[in-house]
Amino acid sequence: MSDHKHEHGDNCGCGLDHDHDHEHEEILLTLTDENGQDVEMVLVETFDVQDNVYALLLERNNPEADGIILRMEEEDEEMVLYNIEDEAEWNRVEAAYNELVASSQE
Numbered sequence: 001m002s003d004h005k006h007e008h009g010d011n012c013g014c015g016l017d018h019d020h021d022h023e024h025e026e027i028l029l030t031l032t033d034e035n036g037q038d039v040e041m042v043l044v045e046t047f048d049v050q051d052n053v054y055a056l057l058l059e060r061n062n063p064e065a066d067g068i069i070l071r072m073e074e075e076d077e078e079m080v081l082y083n084i085e086d087e088a089e090w091n092r093v094e095a096a097y098n099e100l101v102a103s104s105q106e
Contacts, residue, residue, distance in 0.1 A: 028060065029081075046072065049096045055081060056097070069093055 027043040041057040044067065048054075053072045059065040070081040071089075084090045 029057065031057070031081075041068075045100075047096060047100055049093050054084075054093055054097075069097060 029041045029043060030038050031041055033039050040060040042060045043055055044058050045056040046053055047056075055070050055072050056067050057070065058067045069084065071084055071093075072079050072081055074080070084093060
């Protein structure tokens with residue numbers, strides 16, 4: 001994880017007359033691709049569909065690459081990511097993600 005900190009001065013345009021800090025936390029995960037290569041991914045978004053939580057991941061060093069969506073499950077107090085292999089589940093997740101994207105563009 002990395003922290004990004006930036007400061008605003010009196011003329012930053014935020015409407016406040018004082019300096020303030022913002023910290024941004026980037027959640028990084030390392031996944032192994034089909035060729036056995038490690039790929040660093042950034043957790044961009046999580047969203048719920050029915051009783052499950054899903055994670056949208058983007059390749060950290062390749063912003064042009066397609067993102068992937070994985071199901072998140074808690075096991076032994078840790079979050080574990082799983083591929084979505086059931087077509088009906090994938091259709092529900094894809095529809096929910098498309099709604100999320102559409103509502104964020106409005």
